[in-house]
Amino acid sequence: MAVDTALIWFRRDLRLHDNSVLVDAARAEALLPVYCFDPREYGTADFGGPDSFRYEKTGGHRAQFRRESVTDLRDSLRAAGSDLLVAHGRPETVLPALVSTTDADAVFFQTLPTSEERTTERAVTARLREEGVAVHRLWTHTLVHLADLPTPYTDIDDTFTPFRKRVESSSTTRDPLDVPTLPPLPSATSSIERATFETLPSLSTLGVEDPPVDERRSLDFDGGESAGRDRLAAYLWDRDCLRVYKETRNGLLGADYSSKFSPWLNEGCLSPRFVNVEVDRYEAERVANDSTYWLLFELLWRDFFQFQFLKHGNRFFARGGIRNRTDIEWRTDGEAETAFGRWAAGETGVPFVDAIMRELNRTGFVSNRGRQNAASFLANNLRVDWRWGAAYFETQLVDYDPCSNYGNWAYIAGVGNDSRDRYFDVVKQAKQYDEQATYVTHWLPELAALPPETVHEPWRLSPDEQTQYGVELGVDYPRPVVDVEASYEKLR
Ligand SMILES: Cc1cc2nc3c(=O)[nH]c(=O)nc-3n(C[C@H](O)[C@H](O)[C@H](O)COP(=O)(O)OP(=O)(O)OC[C@H]3O[C@@H](n4cnc5c(N)ncnc54)[C@H](O)[C@@H]3O)c2cc1C
Incomplete structure (x- = not known):
């Protein structure tokens, strides 16, 4: 018509x-x-x-x-x-x-x-x-169009791997559309006050505080399609990072260990189908390997959660999640509030968790590895209502998306798309992914004087060692909010 x-x-x-x-x-x-x-x-x-x-x-x-x-x-x-x-x-x-x-x-x-x-x-x-x-x-907003799923969305698998395999074997990704020629504004537009075309509500008008600016950030996240396309060009073409993405994607520090496309994808400044054709072009012109495939694999995770929310709706936001679990006792009492406050502020006394939360608060962005560990610590070690943590991420994240955020949180809290319990051993993870404690001391300079092998478990330092290194627990850095070892015993 x-x-x-x-x-x-x-x-x-x-x-x-x-x-x-x-x-x-x-x-x-x-x-x-x-x-x-x-x-x-x-x-x-x-x-x-x-x-x-x-x-x-x-x-x-x-x-x-x-x-x-x-x-x-x-x-x-x-x-x-x-x-x-x-x-x-x-x-x-x-x-x-x-x-x-x-x-x-x-x-x-x-x-x-x-x-x-x-x-x-x-x-x-x-x-x-x-x-x-x-x-x-x-x-x-998805890589694979809703209408191109192999089954109606109501029938998609609730586990990622079978979902992905069916999509990869039976669905195609549509080509991106060209920018159309735009028609003129309606003539009656001239009667609308010109200011509505000139001004945007300020952050204070929106009731939002200015975000902090921290020199330690991994990347400048400038909003908009232009900056999103620039980031894509830099990551793929200028810095040639895609060829090693699969090896670097568990990194914690710096601009290029992962694509950092998420803020632009979430506000729709970047289309996933445009990313897809750029990856195809990169594969044709540079290299096709596990890394180039893996970026598209991750975009299918994004799609998975979008379609999951369409399927399960608000059940994702319930404490028992889509699996309606009633066997976990989530804490919401005064003690839980204190523990939550310390987690949110990056004051748990567990350095890896604290570094992650301070990066989040200061920059709005954290690596996937960091998000998994911070979420797991709150939900599994502290057993605080996981939705408090998810809602805190909702506030802070520059790339917040309801499906990716609550879907991942529910997954880690054991109430989402996985039948296994998904807790992370945060100390083991810290030692594996931050062996020299470079990430932790980047965000917690107060621990920089400690030998790297002691940084991830400062509660093990003797009083003499604390004096020797100038890090007194409970004064310079908090004592742990929970007995970390004992909290894992409960989960095993
Ligand atoms: C507790 C928790 C909360 C999260 N909340 C969000 C959120 O609100 N918004 C968000 O975009 N991502 C979220 N993620 C997923 C993931 O951490 C980020 O997408 C990723 O870290 C963004 O960095 P990147 O763009 O460099 O990712 P890359 O590793 O370069 O991946 C490319 C793209 O794939 C998608 N992707 C990658 N991993 C996932 C994943 N696990 N789930 C869904 N999509 C994924 C993202 O769109 C990402 O931009 C969350 C993960 C966890 C564990």
Whole structure:
């Protein structure tokens, strides 16, 4: 059906390349691009459900990245002859008002799998349908399209390996779409206050504190499609890192041990299908090996959790998870609150965990290895309600995605997509992946004077050794929040 005037509502698809929502919307005679900073995504909120608690939805790292991404999108739209109206309000209020101002007959937007996003979509759809406006919702954010899965999503396997094998043998990945020619803005746009095209709500207007800037960060995460494409070009082509990705991906320090694509993938600044064709090109022009395959393997993990959330919905956010486990006693008492506070602040007295949490707090990013260990320590050693930790990651992570975050947390807490208990021995892991304690002392300089072989277990230092090295436990660095050995005995 021919569309005269359309709106495109950008969500977590902040890009022009490979954006099927934009391609479809651009067929209209006139098009108004819109982005809404939804106040419900900022400030404190109830987690919801039984045993709810309060937490901050979006911290400074991600809010800043998002603002930069929206600014970059606006610049790109302008360069393509269009523009971006930026509103601070609920989409179900903002969009119908703009439809009425511009007399639009259709609205196009991305659909997402999780409940809060779906609730907003339903509210928007209901309001627009009341006005007789056509609504087009498109699935755009996975490597493999929802419609190309080998089975309906309701039948996908709950374990990753069989899911991946079926997808790899039966599904194809679509090619990325070209950037369309953009139609002009609707003529009625001239009646809209110009400031809405010029300004973005500040972090303080959003109720978010400025994020810290720390020289020790692994990479500058600048938001936006341009920076995302630059990062891809640097990682694959300039620095040629992809050829060794499988060997380096368990690293902890520096820009290049892993791709660092996640913040851009999650805000939709990078399309996974674009990453896929770039990997294909790299394989044709440079090398095809286990490492080049492994990046796509990891993108299938990302897809897996997206489809899992579509299948299981809010059960993922329940304490017992999708397996409805009732045999684990999660702690939520005052002692658990204290332990949680120390974990969140990076003050557990277990150096590897503390380094990870301090990196998270200071930069919004942590390696996969770090996330696994920090999550396992809270959920398994401390047995604190794992959702408190997942919600804390939700606040802090620059690359937070509901499916990847809660899916991975549930997995590690033993209530998600795996029938085995998935605890990590954090001291063993520290010794294996940070043998010289370089990572730990990068984030915990107070331990730098210790011989590397003692750093990961400072509680073993005798009083004389503490004096000799100038690290007094309980003064310069905390005593452990839990008897680490005993906490593993309980899990074995
Ligand atoms: C407790 C916990 C919480 C996590 N929360 C998030 C989150 O909120 N957002 C997020 O994007 N990832 C999350 N991850 C997955 C993973 O840690 C990050 O995707 C990865 O560290 C990002 O760095 P990278 O882009 O350099 O990854 P690379 O190793 O370069 O991998 C490439 C891409 O594959 C995807 N990917 C890799 N590993 C996973 C995985 N285990 N699950 C899902 N996708 C994966 C990501 O999109 C990543 O960008 C979490 C993992 C754990 C253990």
